[in-house]
Amino acid sequence: MDLSIEQVESVFSIxxxxxxxxxxLQAHFPxxxxxxxxxxxxVFSQPCMAALLSDACxxxxxxxxxxxxxx
Numbered sequence: 253m254d255l256s257i258e259q260v261e262s263v264f265s266i267x268x269x270x271x272x273x274x275x276x277l278q279a280h281f282p283x284x285x286x287x288x289x290x291x292x293x294x295v296f297s298q299p300c301m302a303a304l305l306s307d308a309c310x311x312x313x314x315x316x317x318x319x320x321x322x323x
Contacts, residue, residue, distance in 0.1 A: 253269045253270065253273075253314050253315075253316050254268070254269055254270045254272045254273035254276065254308070254313040254314050254315065255267065255268060255269060255273040255276070255277075255308055255313055255314075255315045255316070256269050256315075256316045256317075257301065257305070257315060257316065257317035257318065258318070259318045260295070262297075262298070263295040263296060263297060264295065264296050264297075264298065264301040265292050265293075265294065265295050265296070266289070266294070266296070266301070266304065267292060268290065269316070272313060273313060274290075276308060276311060276313055277289055277290070280304070280307070305317060
């Protein structure tokens, strides 16, 4: 597992679980955002998280994410 996604109400947070996940986050966000990101204080909308997940999976990372059921 490299990244873990958590849903809180209608927003999502992302957490690095491995060194590879940490490097991936650092490659995708500016240094001034790392503290909030690594501290779990950064949240993302569903469309933004979907784009991040697509990129992470395309890069070969293993991602643990909540199941979403659309009605």
